[in-house]
Amino acid sequence: MKIALTFDIERDIPNILNTYEGVKVGLIKILEILDEYKIKGTFFCTGNVAITFPEYIRLIECKGHEIACHGFNHERLNILNFKECQELIYQNKKVIQEICHNSKIIGFRAPYLKPPKFLFAILDNLGFKYDSSFKFRYKIDKNQKREKNIQEFYPLNSLLRFPPGHYLLKKFIFKKKLAVLYFHPFEAINMKRLLSCQISELNLFKDFILRPDRWINTGSIFISKTRYFIEEALSMKAEFVTLKQLINS
Numbered sequence: 001m002k003i004a005l006t007f008d009i010e011r012d013i014p015n016i017l018n019t020y021e022g023v024k025v026g027l028i029k030i031l032e033i034l035d036e037y038k039i040k041g042t043f044f045c046t047g048n049v050a051i052t053f054p055e056y057i058r059l060i061e062c063k064g065h066e067i068a069c070h071g072f073n074h075e076r077l078n079i080l081n082f083k084e085c086q087e088l089i090y091q092n093k094k095v096i097q098e099i100c101h102n103s104k105i106i107g108f109r110a111p112y113l114k115p116p117k118f119l120f121a122i123l124d125n126l127g128f129k130y131d132s133s134f135k136f137r138y139k140i141d142k143n144q145k146r147e148k149n150i151q152e153f154y155p156l157n158s159l160l161r162f163p164p165g166h167y168l169l170k171k172f173i174f175k176k177k178l179a180v181l182y183f184h185p186f187e188a189i190n191m192k193r194l195l196s197c198q199i200s201e202l203n204l205f206k207d208f209i210l211r212p213d214r215w216i217n218t219g220s221i222f223i224s225k226t227r228y229f230i231e232e233a234l235s236m237k238a239e240f241v242t243l244k245q246l247i248n249s
Helices: 021-036 047-052 054-062 082-099 119-125 142-147 165-171 191-197 204-209 220-235
Strands: 002-009 042-045 066-069 155-157 178-183 239-241
Touching: 002 021, 002 054, 021 054, 021 220, 042 047, 042 054, 047 054, 047 082, 054 066, 054 082, 066 082, 082 119
Parallel strands: 002 042, 002 178, 002 239, 042 066, 155 178
Antiparallel strands: none
16 A cells, blocks of 8 residues: 655645745645655645745755645636636746756646636646646547656545544555555644635635634644644555655556
8 A cells, every 4th residue: 555645835825824834834834744654745835935935945844855836826718718728827937947956846736626628738738747636627629648757646635634544544545555645734723714814805704704614623733633644644554655656656
């Protein structure tokens, strides 16, 4: 059994908040956990985070983790045309590559996990080797899929923070040959407190009450559950890998 821990490095809840506490605080906590268990992860970074916090992106690289792309400013790529989409992904890759001189950027994940139908053609044009966006959210033309040498890794929401999360992990994820799990750095901070501080700028009912997934069990609970999951996976002889390691394997 192989497990890939992947992290989407973006601002806190894009289109809702314009804060970066997850990057500044949560990311460090995640890196400390990975260091503790000697695990390498894959970090999908937006271009704006790379420009605003290049030192954090360099830190990820220095610790030996894989760096990949996640759009320039977490735009909804599925509503853009081919030219607009390609330019944003190109700029995303260019910015990160200029910061991470020792990394070859070959992976991509669409913001909101909603890529355009022509994604493979763009990724092939720009030298990417794989995509890690939701399988059931979009349809890729079969001819394009055959012609483009883009490997797919379908991500799963770990549900670690939620009450049934550990049960689902044991029942489904631990039985897979490969599980690609995705997280966000803001999960490692107290999002309920952060959202409460921004409540005047939010729609209380729509953005907070109806979306407990944005804040429930974040912070210390997420950290403890993540440690417990890693320890159990290691006890079951799971191998933690980066997506780059899986290319053509």
